[in-house]
Amino acid sequence: MQVKEVDVIVCGGGPAGCVVAGRLAYADPNLQVMLIEAGANNRDDPWVYRPGIYVRNMQQNGINDKATFYVDTMESSHMRGRKAIVPCANILGGGSSINFQMYTRASASDWDDFKTEGWKAKDLVPLMKRLENYQKPCNNDTHGYDGPIAISNGGQITTLAQDFLRASEAIGVPFSDDIQDLDTAHGAEIWAKYINRQTGRRSDAATAYVHSVMDVQTNLHLRTNSKVSRVIFEGNKAVGVAYVPAKGRTNLGEVKETIVRARKMVVISSGTLGTPQILERSGVGDAKLLKSLNIKVVSDLPGVGEQYQDHYTTLTLYRVSNASVTTDDFLRGDPATQAKLFEQWEVSPEKALLSSNCIDAGFKIRPTEEELKEMGPEFNKLWDSYFKDKPDKPVMFGSIVSGAYADHTLLPPGKYITMFQYLEYPASRGKIHIADANPYHVPSFDSGFLNNKADFAPIRWSYKKTREVARRMDAFRGELTSHHPHFHPASPAAVRDIDIETAKEIYPDGMTVGIHMGTWHRPGKPYDASKVHEDIKYTPEDDKAIDDWIADHVETTWHSLGTCAMKPRAEGGVVDPRLSVFGTTNLKVADLSICPDNLGTNTYSSALLVGEKAADLIAHELGLQIRVPHAPVPHAPIPKGKPSTVAPRYTV
């Protein structure tokens, strides 16, 4: 049925958009809601719902189309001439259909720092609880148990997690049973996952909020593979949207729009990189830019597309003992391992290795007074103004992945862990703006990565911390040279690759094991973690090597936010505390673009929370009441038995 008019149109089916569309449609079966998503429908896609395959969704291989890759328009001098690449979701469910499923929450002060009525942490805790089906034991009262989003430890926790926690304790990061209590900023934990413990499936927002409602009601109209080109205004009032086929192929690139009218409200939730583009194409943005592109100005808002923020990831690889359980053989594509693990998932998803992201433990950390002295004037200035009086704000996040998060064709054989660290509150800022009004054209994008010097010191500090943790793990067997800074070979900080015993175990009959360039000094002596008592000492030259490596390697953490900030219009704000776009009526923004400042967390929880808050605000304006609990989430539990997926490689 070609519906041409509804009450509410939601543009973009990421977590926030799914919450808004699903909650409103479920609140009133007579309210007609349309959700328009540029990517494909995620329903029953095995490459979405099986948690352990998540890295594959980042492949650009011509078949997989689950992400849009934004590339810096200009090379950056801050990254030694590199361009950053920022993939973001292009599928129903948005990031929640392809993300790493790590459950983390922002600190209470992050929300309080929005300085916005109704958005303080104490206002939001009931909504945080409303969205959760928390499946872990818990000793505090900040989690919820009846919501649609399942959170658990997944099917398995590898023993490397306990090894990591013990080593973290040894360098002064204490274990805690829950560091997602909105308060803890220095502690380690077994990391929870957006995975349903009973079904072994990913907890994506579309299954939880949209498919659930579409299974029981007929008032939620879904359009996928459809890209919103612009909002239609009558004067300043949003009365509908125009969308185009997601790919312009059939029309030879010509823009063929379909118009749908909205009787009551248009909500834009196309993500931090998508939303500002729709606004600008619709005439909402910096008047100077819009006029230069011949776009009629509806509201002059110079803040649209500005203040782009992310978190900065660096990954380091360490070798671990051959006895360790890692996903390396699975990720390499070893047929026997893949067949075994896929079958295990089909038969017993509730306890399968693939019912996990294999990111089982991690920490949030703040530097000590002593460590701050080493972190230079730029970061210390930031510390004094931003962190010092906010003890709930972590500076860095670190976690262990049981396997190499890297291209295995470039790695030597063996087993690995990845130390995955990211900077929680970068001082750097970027921006995104359209280059013209054509929805198929790529925008002008400046990630701004590392353009503030204060961002180097905490990443350098954290590289050292995670390296000290790795060295103290019982499973540690060396540092993979290619995935570390290039220290001078004579420096005490120089990395030491695989140890001789592990090398011999990998190639028992190998004739070259132990030979390096005709000499006999690599691999080195066997490692003994119990003998590691001293931290590695770094010279200024070593620090420079780390900084160069940071410039060469910092990547997105896929946590984009901030391009349509909720703050006063005079300060560059785009939306007010009710998420209404300044200078317009019947138009709201609901996604992470509204954040006026960074959030020290993996951001899925925050996107859901923004969606829940937006649903409340809109329901109130429409005179509706949100219904709890939400409609039952489909696929829970799934039937057990013989595998139905015979050859996983062919089930694209």
Ligand SMILES: Cc1cc2nc3c(=O)[nH]c(=O)nc-3n(C[C@H](O)[C@H](O)[C@H](O)COP(=O)(O)OP(=O)(O)OC[C@H]3O[C@@H](n4cnc5c(N)ncnc54)[C@H](O)[C@@H]3O)c2cc1C
């Ligand atoms: C690879 C990856 C890994 C991540 N890992 C984690 C993790 O482990 N834990 C965690 O907490 N967070 C993680 N995140 C972050 C988290 O998923 C995001 O913060 C969250 O999805 C943001 O939600 P959103 O609703 O703001 O926007 P998005 O998720 O970006 O959704 C926006 C949606 O709008 C659609 N869209 C864009 N333009 C248009 C248009 N013109 N018309 C129609 N539709 C449009 C997009 O296709 C997309 O589906 C990860 C993200 C990615 C991409």
